[in-house]
Amino acid sequence: MTDIVSGWAERIRAAAAEGRPLQLYGGGTKSFYGRSCEGEPFDVSGHRGVVSYEPTELVVTVRGGTPLAELEALLATRQQFLAFEPPAFGPNATVGGCVAAGLSGPRRAAAGALRDFVLGVKLLDGRGDVLSFGGQVMKNVAGYDVSRVIAGSMGTLGVLLEVSLKVLPQPTAEASLRFECDEASAIDRLNDWGGQPLPISASAWADGVLTLRLSGAEAAVSAARARLGGETLAADEAAAFWTSVREHTAPWFARAPLWRLSLPSSAAPLRLAGKQFIEWGGALRWLQTDQPAAAVRERVAQLGGTATLFAGGDRSGDVFHPLPEALMRIQQRLKAAFDPAGIFNPGRIYQGL
CATH class of the missing domain: 3.30.465.10 (Uridine Diphospho-n-acetylenolpyruvylglucosamine Reductase; domain 3)
Known part of the structure; x- marks a missing residue:
C-alpha cells in the first residue's frame, strides 16, 4: 500500500x-x-x-x-x-x-x-x-x-x-454520411440498417438530419457508403461532429434541463414537448424539455424505457429513474x-x- x-x-x-x-x-x-x-x-x-x-x-x-x-x-x-x-x-x-x-x-x-x-x-x-x-x-x-x-x-x-x-x-477506415429525414423515418432507417451487415459505429439524428458513421476495413466502409448513399462529410468535419456529440459541445446540448432516455431502439417517437437528439440506433434519446418529471417518466415507461435527468433541473429529487423495490x-x-x-x-x- x-x-x-x-x-x-x-x-x-x-x-x-x-x-x-x-x-x-x-x-x-x-x-x-x-x-x-x-x-x-x-x-x-x-x-x-x-x-x-x-x-x-x-x-x-x-x-x-x-x-x-x-x-x-x-x-x-x-x-x-x-x-x-x-x-x-x-x-x-x-x-x-x-x-x-x-x-x-x-x-x-x-x-x-x-x-x-x-x-x-x-x-x-x-x-x-x-x-x-x-x-x-x-x-x-x-x-x-x-x-x-x-x-x-x-x-x-x-x-x-x-x-x-x-x-x-483503431478502425483502419471511417466515413460519415448525412441524410435528411424526420424523426420517425430516422428510427425506421436505423432499425432497418441495424439488422443488416453494415459497419455502422455511430448514429445521430436532430433537427431533421441523420448522421451515420461507418468504421472498419476500407473495403467494408467503401461498400457500405456506396450502398447507403447520402452526403459524405469531409474527414475533419466528421471528426469534429462526433467529438461534439461525445463531449456535448454541440450547440444542441447547451440548454437544460436535459433528459437522457434509454429506450428500445424501435420505440415509437416520444411525442413530448421539447427538442430531441437521437443516438445509438434509436436506443438513446436526449430530450430538452420543461415538462414535469412525472410526465416525462410516464411517457418513457409506456415505451418500455427509463428516464434520467442528466443535467439541470432539480438535483435534490429523483434524478435517476426510480427503481423497483426488489432492485x-x-x-x-x-x-x-x-x-x-x-x-x-x-x-x-x-x-x-
Missing part, C-alpha cells in the same frame, strides 16, 4: 467512526451528474499513472486519478483506443471518474458499454480496506461480477484505486457491504444510498 493510499485509508476509517460523509471527486468534470450530495471534499485525483500496458494483449491497467487524455494519448501511440468512447466533459477528466460515471459515447451501440470493457478493479472500501476484483482477461469471474458493478456507481461504493480496461485497435434492496445491500457507515457520496444516486 502506497503512502497516499495508506493516508486515505486512515482518513476513511476516521470518517466512518465519526459518521462523517465524504464527497469523492477527481477532475470534477461530471460533478453536475447525479443528485446533489453533502460531505467533506475528498480529492482522489492524486493517485495516478499507468500500472501496466500490454498492447498485444489489448489490456491496460491505470490508477484512478490518471487523466483520461493521458491514457488516450498513450493508446494512440499503438493505434489503439477505448472503443466505448467515454465522454470527458472537460480537460481534467480522470479514468476513475469516467468509470464511476459509467457513461459511454457514440460508439456504444456498436462496441458495447463502458462496463463491458472493465476487466478488474482495485478499491478502498468504507472500512479502509483494499479490495481487488476481476483481473486482466475477459474470462476471470465466477459468480457476481463486482468489477462491472463499480461502473456507474458514482463513487458510492468506494475509492477506485486501479482499473484494468480492455482496449481495441432497490439489492442496491442497499451492496452499499451496506462496501460502505457500512454510508460515508461515500451519500445520496448521489438515490436518496438513502
Whole structure:
C-alpha cells in the first residue's frame, strides 16, 4: 500500500467512526451528474499513472486519478483506443471518474458499454480496506461480477484505486454520411440498417438530419457508403461532429434541463414537448424539455424505457429513474457491504444510498 493510499485509508476509517460523509471527486468534470450530495471534499485525483500496458494483449491497467487524455494519448501511440468512447466533459477528466460515471459515447451501440470493457478493479472500501476484483482477461469471474458493478456507481461504493480496461485497435477506415429525414423515418432507417451487415459505429439524428458513421476495413466502409448513399462529410468535419456529440459541445446540448432516455431502439417517437437528439440506433434519446418529471417518466415507461435527468433541473429529487423495490434492496445491500457507515457520496444516486 502506497503512502497516499495508506493516508486515505486512515482518513476513511476516521470518517466512518465519526459518521462523517465524504464527497469523492477527481477532475470534477461530471460533478453536475447525479443528485446533489453533502460531505467533506475528498480529492482522489492524486493517485495516478499507468500500472501496466500490454498492447498485444489489448489490456491496460491505470490508477484512478490518471487523466483520461493521458491514457488516450498513450493508446494512440499503438493505434489503439477505448472503443466505448467515454465522454470527458472537460480537460481534467480522470479514468476513475469516467468509470464511476459509467457513461459511454457514440460508439456504444456498436462496441458495447463502458462496463463491458472493465476487466478488474482495485478499491478502498468504507472500512479502509483494499479490495481487488476481476483481473486482466475477459474470462476471470465466477459468480457476481463486482468489477462491472463499480461502473456507474458514482463513487458510492468506494475509492477506485486501479482499473484494468480492455482496449481495441483503431478502425483502419471511417466515413460519415448525412441524410435528411424526420424523426420517425430516422428510427425506421436505423432499425432497418441495424439488422443488416453494415459497419455502422455511430448514429445521430436532430433537427431533421441523420448522421451515420461507418468504421472498419476500407473495403467494408467503401461498400457500405456506396450502398447507403447520402452526403459524405469531409474527414475533419466528421471528426469534429462526433467529438461534439461525445463531449456535448454541440450547440444542441447547451440548454437544460436535459433528459437522457434509454429506450428500445424501435420505440415509437416520444411525442413530448421539447427538442430531441437521437443516438445509438434509436436506443438513446436526449430530450430538452420543461415538462414535469412525472410526465416525462410516464411517457418513457409506456415505451418500455427509463428516464434520467442528466443535467439541470432539480438535483435534490429523483434524478435517476426510480427503481423497483426488489432492485432497490439489492442496491442497499451492496452499499451496506462496501460502505457500512454510508460515508461515500451519500445520496448521489438515490436518496438513502
